Amino acid sequence: MSEPQRAMKSGLRVVRTVSALREVVDAWRAEGGGVALVPTMGALHRGHLALVTHARERARHVVASLFVNPAQFGPSEDFARYPRDEAADAAQLKAASCDLLYAPEIAEIYPPGFSVTVDPGPLALPLDGRFRPGHFKGVATVVAKLLLQARPDLACFGEKDYQQLQIIRALTRDLDIPVEIEGVPIVREPDGLALSSRNVYLSPAERAVAPGLNRALAEAVNRVRAGADPRDAERDAAASLIAAGFSKVDYIEFCDAASLAPLARLGRPARILGAAWLGATRLIDNLAA
Amino acid sequence: MSEPQRAMKSGLRVVRTVSALREVVDAWRAEGGGVALVPTMGALHRGHLALVTHARERARHVVASLFVNPAQFGPSEDFARYPRDEAADAAQLKAASCDLLYAPEIAEIYPPGFSVTVDPGPLALPLDGRFRPGHFKGVATVVAKLLLQARPDLACFGEKDYQQLQIIRALTRDLDIPVEIEGVPIVREPDGLALSSRNVYLSPAERAVAPGLNRALAEAVNRVRAGADPRDAERDAAASLIAAGFSKVDYIEFCDAASLAPLARLGRPARILGAAWLGATRLIDNLAA
Numbered sequence: 388m389s390e391p392q393r394a395m396k397s398g399l400r401v402v403r404t405v406s407a408l409r410e411v412v413d414a415w416r417a418e419g420g421g422v423a424l425v426p427t428m429g430a431l432h433r434g435h436l437a438l439v440t441h442a443r444e445r446a447r448h449v450v451a452s453l454f455v456n457p458a459q460f461g462p463s464e465d466f467a468r469y470p471r472d473e474a475a476d477a478a479q480l481k482a483a484s485c486d487l488l489y490a491p492e493i494a495e496i497y498p499p500g501f502s503v504t505v506d507p508g509p510l511a512l513p514l515d516g517r518f519r520p521g522h523f524k525g526v527a528t529v530v531a532k533l534l535l536q537a538r539p540d541l542a543c544f545g546e547k548d549y550q551q552l553q554i555i556r557a558l559t560r561d562l563d564i565p566v567e568i569e570g571v572p573i574v575r576e577p578d579g580l581a582l583s584s585r586n587v588y589l590s591p592a593e594r595a596v597a598p599g600l601n602r603a604l605a606e607a608v609n610r611v612r613a614g615a616d617p618r619d620a621e622r623d624a625a626a627s628l629i630a631a632g633f634s635k636v637d638y639i640e641f642c643d644a645a646s647l648a649p650l651a652r653l654g655r656p657a658r659i660l661g662a663a664w665l666g667a668t669r670l671i672d673n674l675a676a
Numbered sequence: 677m678s679e680p681q682r683a684m685k686s687g688l689r690v691v692r693t694v695s696a697l698r699e700v701v702d703a704w705r706a707e708g709g710g711v712a713l714v715p716t717m718g719a720l721h722r723g724h725l726a727l728v729t730h731a732r733e734r735a736r737h738v739v740a741s742l743f744v745n746p747a748q749f750g751p752s753e754d755f756a757r758y759p760r761d762e763a764a765d766a767a768q769l770k771a772a773s774c775d776l777l778y779a780p781e782i783a784e785i786y787p788p789g790f791s792v793t794v795d796p797g798p799l800a801l802p803l804d805g806r807f808r809p810g811h812f813k814g815v816a817t818v819v820a821k822l823l824l825q826a827r828p829d830l831a832c833f834g835e836k837d838y839q840q841l842q843i844i845r846a847l848t849r850d851l852d853i854p855v856e857i858e859g860v861p862i863v864r865e866p867d868g869l870a871l872s873s874r875n876v877y878l879s880p881a882e883r884a885v886a887p888g889l890n891r892a893l894a895e896a897v898n899r900v901r902a903g904a905d906p907r908d909a910e911r912d913a914a915a916s917l918i919a920a921g922f923s924k925v926d927y928i929e930f931c932d933a934a935s936l937a938p939l940a941r942l943g944r945p946a947r948i949l950g951a952a953w954l955g956a957t958r959l960i961d962n963l964a965a
Contacts, residue, residue, distance in 0.1 A: 405852065409854075500846075500935075501850050502796075502797035502798050502799060502846055502850060503794060503795065503796055503797050503799075503816065503843070503846050503847045503849075503850035503851060504794075504795045504797060504850075505792060505793075505794060505795065505851070506792065506793045506794065506795040506813075507791075507792055508791035508792050508793060509791050510791060510792075524795075527792065528851075531851055532850075532851060532852050535851060535852040535853055535854070536852045538854075554792070557789075557791055557792050558792045560792075561790050561791060561792035561793070561821075562792060562794070562817075562820055562821060562824060563694065563820075563821050563824040563825045564824055565698075565824070565827075646789075
């Protein structure tokens with residue numbers, strides 16, 4: 388079954404080219420009421436649907452994009468096995484009252500000769516940037532492109548990818564892309580695990596351990612609010628994850644909520660971010676501190 | 677005399693903020709007929725005015741920007757002494773039927789915390805990129821910003837800065853900035869010297885030697901068209917410049933007119949580019965090959 392037919396099956400309108408996307412969005416703009424973009428890599432879960440719901444509340448027209456962006460995966464990362472099911476994604480988007488799916492092929496985003504990119508600068512250096520070299524350059528470039536292709540009034544991103552969200556805010560501010568960026572709170576399983584398309588990689592045993600990341604972050608926040616030194620709380624949180632069965636901790640760090648600079652103490656808007664491995668699966672999470 | 681008064685003296689409307697610029701351009705867009713942007717660093721000469729004339733022929737509304745962009749000057753370059761005379765520039769723009777001057781302060785373009793930039797990629801590596809590290813990153817970033825601030829239908833750039841023009845074409849294509857980029861032919865003095873704001877740096881003796889750059893490029897093109905090897909013609913052109921009184925030659929190179937890759941022979945759209953020094957002044961020039 389070809390892509391357009393699958394799309395028709397869900398009843399959701401699908402476009403695959405920039406020109407078709409702009410034709411729809413330009414017509415919407417003429418109607419007024421605002422246009423919201425929800426960029427995704429597919430493999431949709433309730434976290435993505437919360438973005439669509441948020442977008443729906445703020446704009447008359449909602450477009451979701453589905454593009455598994457090769458530029459943001461490292462050579463040893465999971466680009467090839469990243470979960471893909473456009474038909475299921477389209478059905479979920481339709482049910483969430485999304486108006487349009489923009490699902491371009493790779494060559495529509497990166498045609499031959501593609502060479503100019505966005506450099507996310509210092510916000511991409513700490514945290515995930517230390518462990519995923521080039522990742523945020525890939526993210527910043529594709530998000531700039533999607534925003535300039537769709538030209539929405541607002542775009543919604545999950546706080547789950549908190550460093551990404553801060554980079555996207557900086558990118559639109561610094562490159563003068565005229566769009567409002569809305570961060571939407573993390574959606575969690577009842578046991579606290581942040582929803583992620585990568586949770587499907589977890590074995591039942593790993594899944595049972597996974598909520599420990601959220602608990603460790605919350606415990607560190609409580610300790611620091613009670614007066615502990617952030618560095619001590621970070622170190623103990625990492626140790627508790629290993630004790631709980633995580634295979635490796637990339638980082639647990641308190642930082643300034645906007646600049647992502649390390650924090651010696653709380654007292655201004657702060658965030659704790661963590662990344663840890665369960666076998667071959669890397670989980671991230673974060674909390675307001 | 678304050679800036680706005682000077683602007684009023686020329687009779688040309690001046691704005692200094694993104695919001696004021698967008699207010700004017702949005703109103704123009706509602707009127708229809710097209711909006712053209714002519715980005716400049718001021719110190720205007722007939723080359724710039726040819727850009728305004730070109731813009732006038734293609735759009736109903738023309739805005740010129742004047743911003744001496746610190747990010748595109750190297751630490752040992754001439755940012756501090758770059759010629760500045762906004763009142764004279766405004767008078768010339770008014771006489772050329774420009775409708776608006778956008779002359780932002782540095783903090784309007786690079787506010788505190790500015791951190792995301794445009795990476796021009798491989799097009800910025802050869803030619804001037806080898807001799808002016810960071811220059812094209814500064815150019816690409818400010819041009820992306822100016823285009824996204826003004827949101828014109830078309831923007832005009834001189835072929836004098838040929839590598840810059842190719843980078844700007846790639847930047848708008850790769851980042852999906854919706855604008856037509858128009859290259860405008862070099863304007864020359866009667867003796868062939870390409871007009872440049874930096875020509876004012878030349879002593880009378882240097883000025884007499886300066887047209888040699890254009891002549892050396894033209895001679896190299898003639899030789900290669902007659903069958904000479906491009907590398908031989910480049911080497912001989914560089915030697916002839918030193919013999920004529922130039923102090924140093926950065927490069928003389930035949931390259932593909934779009935990719936800027938070195939060319940072993942003509943036969944597809946090609947360009948010869950050169951950069952050479954007369955004392956403390958660096959001149960560049962180029963010709964279709």
